[in-house]
Amino acid sequence: MNLNIIEPNYFKHFHCIGGECKQNCCSCSWNITFDKKDYLTVKNAKKSKKLQELCTHAFRRVKKSDNPSIYAQMRMTEEGSCHFLDDNGFCALQKECGYKVLPDVCRRFPRQYFTYLNSAEQYLSTGCEEVVRMLMNLPQGIELTNGTSIGNNKSFTSTLSIQTMEKANSLPFKYYWDIKTLLISIMKNRNYSVEDRLILLGIAFKHIDELIVANEGDKIPAYIDGLIAACADDKSMLDDIKDIEPKTNQNAINFANMFKAMSDLNTMPRNFYKKIQLSYGISYEQTEDIEHFTIQISYSKIEKQLGFLFNMLSGREYIIENFMLNAILYLNLPFTDTNMSFWDSYIFICQVYSLMLFMIAGNLSETSDDNDIIEAFVIFSRCMFHNKTLRNNLLEFIKSHKSTTLGSMVYLIKF
Numbered sequence: 001m002n003l004n005i006i007e008p009n010y011f012k013h014f015h016c017i018g019g020e021c022k023q024n025c026c027s028c029s030w031n032i033t034f035d036k037k038d039y040l041t042v043k044n045a046k047k048s049k050k051l052q053e054l055c056t057h058a059f060r061r062v063k064k065s066d067n068p069s070i071y072a073q074m075r076m077t078e079e080g081s082c083h084f085l086d087d088n089g090f091c092a093l094q095k096e097c098g099y100k101v102l103p104d105v106c107r108r109f110p111r112q113y114f115t116y117l118n119s120a121e122q123y124l125s126t127g128c129e130e131v132v133r134m135l136m137n138l139p140q141g142i143e144l145t146n147g148t149s150i151g152n153n154k155s156f157t158s159t160l161s162i163q164t165m166e167k168a169n170s171l172p173f174k175y176y177w178d179i180k181t182l183l184i185s186i187m188k189n190r191n192y193s194v195e196d197r198l199i200l201l202g203i204a205f206k207h208i209d210e211l212i213v214a215n216e217g218d219k220i221p222a223y224i225d226g227l228i229a230a231c232a233d234d235k236s237m238l239d240d241i242k243d244i245e246p247k248t249n250q251n252a253i254n255f256a257n258m259f260k261a262m263s264d265l266n267t268m269p270r271n272f273y274k275k276i277q278l279s280y281g282i283s284y285e286q287t288e289d290i291e292h293f294t295i296q297i298s299y300s301k302i303e304k305q306l307g308f309l310f311n312m313l314s315g316r317e318y319i320i321e322n323f324m325l326n327a328i329l330y331l332n333l334p335f336t337d338t339n340m341s342f343w344d345s346y347i348f349i350c351q352v353y354s355l356m357l358f359m360i361a362g363n364l365s366e367t368s369d370d371n372d373i374i375e376a377f378v379i380f381s382r383c384m385f386h387n388k389t390l391r392n393n394l395l396e397f398i399k400s401h402k403s404t405t406l407g408s409m410v411y412l413i414k415f
């Protein structure tokens, strides 16, 4: 079957910079697991004695797993690097045995694929520093274009695959492209600030959820058309919320909470963690109840750090637009997980926006340049977009604090 390939406009210019990469994805302590087929492909590939020796250290069989995708696991060095990573920042396994021998996860990163009937979408993760660099140099914004290939390999693993008419006709997939068009149209509408675009998205997702629950899904396309038209020349939809004052200090506490969760999952380099903690003066104190802790944070430091961020982004707000839209497309929100409602996806999007700004701001100083922004984007993305546990924790945390109304989301994204 001929697939109609869809990809962002910058996709075809991407290539891994290997040895030039400061935050090489092969040395970030990731937990990399793979299935039996990938395991046997690496194990049985013809190798030199030196590479064979490396293999004995590089991975191990996971014997107790019932999950077929966790048949084996990469073992990292003490520094958190893959054993195959050579001194020049390249993969020794790929160099000697070729690209096709690599486990799927290594072959794929930073790419992500989705198929919907005869269309295949391919996106790139901001967990890769070269991707972040490209998005920072894309002032015209992300456009979806027709691509020509799926990565370097025709056999790819699709994270979302809608291949039968029955599935494509079920809700919400029936309106897959309408909804995608809506979110791209809103996120790229530069008549509004990025915050206001996110609020519009919340209004839309809430209403679409309501239509689905009321069994009125057939009204979704007309609603979307009307909303896109209204957003083009009418800002009255935001009248009720335009005077809401930001609650930056409260949001900073939310950040400190989630920051701890990210660090507890060992998804963040220690020196980076310490730098952010120092920038904001964050400290955690255990209470008598072992499950809970109190948070201290310096509000004057928050103001100072956010000042650095908004100064550096002044005139380049498209960077945040690009990052947010890329994240939504890469994760295929709101279609990632059928257990998540559109509203759940929206909560996640708002958290990403808020936490991301705090994270980047915390990595800046008077002497910062774009490399500090890139570093924070990459670490943030690796924590948030490549870790399902954290994503679930995040949703649970918000729901348990009962802060899930549109009003509370507006507070969360107002800076």
Ligand code: SF4
Residues within 6 Å of the ligand: 015, 016, 017, 018, 021, 022, 023, 024, 025, 026, 109, 110, 127, 128, 129, 130, 131
């Ligand atoms: S992070 Fe990106 S550029 Fe760096 S080594 Fe990995 S794929 Fe290559």
